[in-house]
Amino acid sequence: MNYSPVSQPPEAVANEITEKIIGCAIEVHRHLGPGLLESIYEKALCSELEEAGIAFKYQEPVPVVYKGKELGQLRLDLLVEHEVVVELKAVDRTDPLFEAQLLSYMRLCHKNVGLLINFNVRKMTEGIRRFVI
Template sequence: MNIVEERDPQTYAIIGATMEIHRQLGHGFLEAVYQEAAVIEFALRQVLFEREVTLPIRYRDILLPTHYRADFVCFSEIIVEFKALSRLSSVEEAQLLNYLKATGLKRGLLINFGASSLQYKRLVWGYESLIHKSVQSV
């Protein structure tokens, strides 16, 4: 077991599942294809998930009619967003940070299947000095 797996085994399990999806499918498909594959891979690996989760937004404790929709919420506490882009930008990162802020959840994963190597960013909301942003290509 490596240090990342010991610190965050749930994130490690999600990343492992997405690595397998990328290994099997490669890059070039639409985001929806990878989402469908994730339903199968998450189930095989016993990654607990909800798909296309509605994320309500509040302003001054009033529920707004506008809401976000996360691709997945895994283990009831990790928002997972899939992308199929040639590269990730700060726009996708801001989207995930807004999802975390809106829900109060702390951890998020941004997974990009569009590059020749799988890319992922792990974001942690709420601890400015500890916000962990790492881009990995595998």
């Protein structure tokens, strides 16, 4: 997928990317349903993104820096099109900790848009939350 910053404002690009990610997540959920491990959904979503020609990085390392000193690294589940941070879950209910985790990842890698996707839901639309900072 090729997005040109000249042709679209950044918000429009992010919206287009999140729509495509959500479409891929719905397709995965349609085929697999709820109740599996997060790692299975992660692999299936990567496969869907690949099929759709959407660029992504899987388990992307992000350094945690404090006052110029690297303290360690965290790993993003997915970074899609260098724009959208995606955090995947397969849990009975989402915890505010998951939201805080996603927002921290977004700040650390300087991204404004993130998706928290929980596959352990009856309808996929119930498991998707979009965050903008």
